[in-house]
Amino acid sequence: MDDDIATLRTMIENAKRIVVFSGAGISTESGIPDYRSPGTGTWEKMKPIYFQDFVASAEARREAWRRRFESDPAMRAAEPNRGHRAVARLVREGKVHAVITQNIDGLHQASGIPDHQVIELHGNTTYATCLACSTRHEIADIHAAFAQTDTVPDCRACGGLLKTATVSFGQSMPEGPMQRARQAVMDADLCLVLGSSLVVYPAAGFPEMAKRRGAGLVILNRQETGLDAIADLVIHAGIGDVLGGAVGVN
Structure with a gap:
């Protein structure tokens, strides 16, 4: 675990434009x-x-x-947890330029991330x-x-x-957020997947798109995902402990 956190820290330090893709796993650590x-x-x-x-x-x-x-x-x-706070710090430091989320709870905004940097797909x-x-x-x-x-x-x-x-089952995905997410992925040099099983499409296609365009891909999720095989780093552990440790957020 310590080696994985150190590797993640180095990848974050070397990146210039990170896009975060978050799923339910980051919010379950807040009790949702x-x-x-x-x-x-x-x-x-x-x-x-x-x-x-x-x-x-x-x-x-x-x-x-x-x-x-x-x-x-x-x-x-529910309140933002250590994982949310770590993402918020990376946003404040200018490392993360966009947070694409499948979550509907508003906890990224509650952690201090400006509305215009959170892309709510659902x-x-x-x-x-x-x-x-x-x-x-x-x-x-x-x-x-x-x-x-x-x-x-x-x-x-x-x-x-x-x-x-x-966005309910059977309802069309909002085109505005989808376009913003595509642009954020195209501009990124590192994609951090936090707590998503990557099974819900078309949303889950964004991390794969980032990888195909040459960005690094990190997957932090307790269970395996369908993109583990192509990721540069996969960590099956809690988001707060790992990302918080890598970023230095308690």
Whole structure:
């Protein structure tokens, strides 16, 4: 482990433009449940609600929001961990120019990384938007209304459907973040994969793209991934311990 941390430290020191690609593994260290881990993932316990069903069915919308409110205590209690703080330090030092994340919890921003340097491929669950006019709505306001009527209120601006600002199953990936991620990968000389199983495409294609364009590839994940064989460094351990040790963050 010490040798791996030393190697990672050297790779970071030698890099000039690092792109971070983060997945659920960095957030589980803050107490946020994973969706896909075998045996413990949320989707093994309950069937995901597809976007088309959310739009078509009031009952599906009610269930989707019930699940969101059920997860709210864990979301509100979660704080950036050592791994998040290590990434934030690399951003402040100018080493990391972009953080591409599959996570929807906003913890990278909470760690101090500016919004414009975080590319959220799957959106953000800490607020909601109207599907018709994109007006932002706060979760607490929706929860208060839901608690009184057992129904989700309509958009205050246009009367449209409200949904967490996330990308659901069956929903198109947002083109803006995808384009920004592609550009960030093309500009990088080192890609750090933190806590992603690299199985969800098209998002998981970005680390592979970075490697093909000549960037170094480091994968830090507790389990094996499909790109381990082409990575320059693979470490199967906790993100906070390894990256925090390499960067010097407690």
